[in-house]
Amino acid sequence: xxxxxxxxxxxxxxxxxxxxxxxxxxxxxxxxxxxxxxxxxxxxxxxxxxxxxxxxxxxxxxxxxxxxxxxxxxxxxxxxxxxxxxxxxxxxxxxxxxxxxxxxxxxxxxxxxxxxxxxxxxxxxxxxxxxxxxxxxxxxxxxxxxxxxxxxxxxxxxxxxxxxxxxxxxxxxxxxxxxxxxxxxxxxxxxxxxxxxxxxxxxxxxxxxxxxxxxxxxxxxxxxxxxxxxxxxxxxxxxxxxxxxxxxxxxxxxxxxxxxxxxxxxxxxxxxxxxxxxxxxxxxxxxxxxxxxxxxxxxxxxxxxxxxxxxxxxxxxxxxxxxxxxxxxxxxxxxxxxxxxxxxxxxxxxxxxxxxxxxxxxxxxxxxxxxxxxxxxxxxxxxxxxxxxxxxxxxxxxxxxxxxxxxxxxxxxxxxxxxxxxxxxxxxxxxxxxxxxxxxxxxxxxxxxx
Ligand code: FAD
Ligand code: ZN
Numbered sequence: 001x002x003x004x005x006x007x008x009x010x011x012x013x014x015x016x017x018x019x020x021x022x023x024x025x026x027x028x029x030x031x032x033x034x035x036x037x038x039x040x041x042x043x044x045x046x047x048x049x050x051x052x053x054x055x056x057x058x059x060x061x062x063x064x065x066x067x068x069x070x071x072x073x074x075x076x077x078x079x080x081x082x083x084x085x086x087x088x089x090x091x092x093x094x095x096x097x098x099x100x101x102x103x104x105x106x107x108x109x110x111x112x113x114x115x116x117x118x119x120x121x122x123x124x125x126x127x128x129x130x131x132x133x134x135x136x137x138x139x140x141x142x143x144x145x146x147x148x149x150x151x152x153x154x155x156x157x158x159x160x161x162x163x164x165x166x167x168x169x170x171x172x173x174x175x176x177x178x179x180x181x182x183x184x185x186x187x188x189x190x191x192x193x194x195x196x197x198x199x200x201x202x203x204x205x206x207x208x209x210x211x212x213x214x215x216x217x218x219x220x221x222x223x224x225x226x227x228x229x230x231x232x233x234x235x236x237x238x239x240x241x242x243x244x245x246x247x248x249x250x251x252x253x254x255x256x257x258x259x260x261x262x263x264x265x266x267x268x269x270x271x272x273x274x275x276x277x278x279x280x281x282x283x284x285x286x287x288x289x290x291x292x293x294x295x296x297x298x299x300x301x302x303x304x305x306x307x308x309x310x311x312x313x314x315x316x317x318x319x320x321x322x323x324x325x326x327x328x329x330x331x332x333x334x335x336x337x338x339x340x341x342x343x344x345x346x347x348x349x350x351x352x353x354x355x356x357x358x359x360x361x362x363x364x365x366x367x368x369x370x371x372x373x374x375x376x377x378x379x380x381x382x383x384x385x386x387x388x389x390x391x392x393x394x395x396x397x398x399x400x401x402x403x404x405x406x407x408x409x410x411x412x413x414x415x416x417x418x419x420x421x422x423x424x425x426x427x428x429x430x431x432x433x434x435x436x437x438x439x440x441x442x443x444x445x446x447x448x449x450x
Contacts, residue, residue, distance in 0.1 A: 001032055001076075004048055008036055018071065019059060022124075024328045024385065025067025025411050030057065030077040037082045039157060039165060039196040045078060046194065046441075047163030055444050058190035060132025061103060063124035065331050066410025068189050068446050069132075075444075080131050083196060089114045094202040095154060095171050100131025100195045107200065116202035119146040119237070119273075123319050131195040137187030139406040141316075144368035145237040145273070146203065149186065155199030156182040160192075161437035169199050184432070189408045190443040192436045206273035208280045210235075211309035212288060215264035215299040219342045222268050224296045226338075226368055229270065232287050235280060238271035239368035240316050243345075246362040250318030253325055259315065260299055268297075268367075269316050271309075316364070322375055326360055329377020330388050335370045336401030344399045345372070351391060352376065356384065371405040393419045409447045417449055 001009045009032050012018070020027040031054070036042045049056055056078045057071035071077050083099035086107065090096075094116050098107060104118075104125040111118040120133065122140035132138075133149045134156070146152070155170035168182060185193050216222055222241050229236050242250075247267050251258055259267065274280040284302060291297045303309035323331060336344050345363060352361045359379055365372040374392070379385050389412075393403050397419040403409075409417055417426060429448050433440070 004034070004045060008041055008045060009034055019062050019077070021062045021064040021067060021069050022323060023065050023067045023331070023410070023412050025070050027070035028073045028075070030071040030075055032076045034076055034078045035082045039159065042083070042159045042194055042196050043163040043165050046159055046161055049076070049441050050162045050439055053439050053441060055441050058194055058443055060101070060129040060135065061124065061127040063128040064132065064136060064410060065333070065407040066412040068408060068410030068443060070411070072445065078194065080129060086110050089116070090171070091116070093171060094204070096200045096202060097169065098130055098198055098200065100197060101129050104128050104130060104133060111202050112205065115205050117205040118152070118200065119203055120149055120152060123317055130198055130200070134186050134195050134198060135188065135190050136406070136408045139366065139369065139371065141238045141240060141366065143366060144239055150183070152201050153182060153186060153198060154201050156185060156195060157197035158185050158193035158195055161439065161442050166193070169197060171199055173201070187408070189410060189447050191433055191447050192442070194442070206275060208274045208277035209309060210272045210280045210284045211303040211312050212270050212284055213259050213301050213312045213315070214268045214270065214288065214291070214297040215260050216266040216268060216297050218265055219345060221296050222266055222367055223338050223341070225268060225291055228291055228294070228296060229287055233272055233283055235272035235274040235283070236270065237273040238269065239366070240269040241365055241367040242267045242269070242316060243363040245360065246364045247315050249322060249360065249362060250315050253321040254314060254318055256311070256314060259301060259312070262299070264298060267315070269312060322362060326375055326377035328379055328385070329375050330379070330385055331407070332374040332376070332392055333404055333406040334372050334396045334401050335405035336372065336396065336399050338370055340399045340401070341367070341370065341372065344395065344401065348374070348392065348395055351395065352388070355391065356388060369405070389416060411446050414447060414449055
C-alpha cells in the first residue's frame with residue numbers, strides 16, 4: 001500500500017479507531033485507512049485495490065442505520081472525508097458542484113449564504129455527507145414537497161471498482177442521451193461504484209416558515225388531515241406523524257414539557273415554506289380552523305416565533321436521543337400504502353407488545369410519504385433482535401410494504417431483502433454487481449444476499 005503514498009494511506013491509530021455507524025451491526029478494525037483528496041486519487045486507490053483484490057468498506061459520514069459502511073474482517077476503509085470541497089455555486093441557475101464528502105449541513109449553509117436553499121434535511125445533517133445521502137437515496141422531513149435525494153441530483157461523478165472514472169456532471173435536468181446512468185448509483189449503497197462529485201439542484205430560499213403541531217384522536221384522522229392540507233396548502237413541506245409514546249419519551253429525554261395540557265393518541269407536526277409570512281400564517285390558520293370544525297383535529301398550536309417552531313420540531317428531532325437511550329435497539333424504516341397503514345400499525349403494536357413486553361416500541365414517520373419509522377428497544381440479547389426483525393418484516397411483507405423506505409439494506413436487512421424483492425430482481429442486482437465490480441471489492445457481503 002505504500003505505493004499509494006503516505007498522505008492517502010495510514011494505519012488505524014489504534015484498535016479503537018474502528019468507525020461504526022449508528023446501527024448495532026458489528027465493525028472490525030480495518031487493515032488500513034485510505035483517505036484520498038481528489039477524484040484522481042480515488043481512482044488510483046480503486047485501481048490498486050482491485051488489482052490486489054483488497055476489499056473496501058466505503059465510508060461517508062457514518063450516520064447510516066444498517067451497518068453498510070462498517071468495516072468487516074480483512075477490509076481496508078476508503079473514507080471520503082477529505083473530499084470536502086464545495087467547488088462552485090452557480091447563483092443564477094441555483095446549482096452546486098460539490099465533492100462527495102461535503103456534509104449536508106455544510107451545503108445547506110453555503111446555499112443559504114448565496115440566497116438559495118437545499119431542502120433535503122435529516123437529523124444527522126451535521127455529520128452525514130452528500131455522497132452518503134446519494135448512496136442511500138436519503139429522504140428525510142421534506143420529501144412531501146421536494147422529493148428524495150435522487151430528485152435533487154443533476155449530475156454525478158462515480159469511480160468504478162477498477163478505477164474507471166465516469167464523469168457526468170450535468171447542470172441541467174433534461175438529458176435523454178442514452179441511459180441515465182447516474183440513477184444506477186443513487187441508492188446503490190456503495191455496491192456499484194464510489195461517488196466522488198455531485199451537481200445538486202438548489203431551490204429558491206423560502207423566507208416564511210410556518211410550523212404547527214396538531215393533536216388527533218387516531219391515525220385515520222391524520223390521513224384525512226393530510227388530504228385536507230394538501231388541498232389548501234401548496235406550500236406544505238412537512239407532515240410528520242408521531243404516536244403519543246414517541247412524543248412522551250422524546251420530551252422526557254430532552255426535558256421538554258408536553259406540547260398540550262391533555263394527552264392525545266397522535267400528534268402531527270406540519271410545516272409550510274413560503275415567501276410571505278402573513279399569507280402563509282393565515283393560510284395555515286384557516287386550514288387548521290377548518291380541520292377543527294370538521295373534527296379532524298382536536299387541538300393545535302401554531303408557532304409564533306422561530307424559537308417556538310424549533311421547540312415544536314424538538315419532539316420530532318428527539319430521534320438521536322431515543323436511538324442512544326434505547327440501545328441496543330432496532331430502527332425500522334418501512335413503507336406501506338396509506339390505506340393499509342392503520343391496520344399495519346395496530347397489528348404490529350399488538351404483536352410486538354405481546355412478544356417483547358419489556359421494551360419500548362415507538363412509532364413515528366413521514367406519513368405524507370407512506371413512510372413509517374419504529375424504534376424498538378432495548379432488546380435483551382441478539383436472539384431477540386433477530387426475532388424482532390423477522391416478525392416486523394413478515395408483517396410488512398404481508399401488507400405489501402417495503403422493508404426499507406429510507407435507510408437501505410446494508411448488512412442489517414440483507415437476509416430480509418426477499419420480503420421486498422423477487423428472486424428475479426435479486427438475481428439482476430447480483431448480475432449488475434458482478435458486471436461493475438467483478439472482484440467484489442466494494443462493500444462486499446452487504447445488500448445482496450449470497
Ligand atoms: P454512511 O453511513 O457513511 O454510509 C451509508 C452507505 O452509503 C454505506 O453503505 C456506505 O458504504 C455508502 N456510501 C457512503 N458514501 C459513499 C460514496 N461517496 N460513494 C458510494 N457509497 C457511499 N435517512 C433518511 O433517509 N432519512 C432520515 O430522515 C434519516 N434520519 C436520520 C437521523 C439520524 C439521527 C441518523 C443517525 C441517521 C438518519 N438517516 C436518515 C440515515 C441516513 O442513511 C444517513 O443519515 C445518511 O444518508 C448517510 O450518509 P453518511 O454520509 O453518513 O453515509
Ligand atoms: Zn426518516
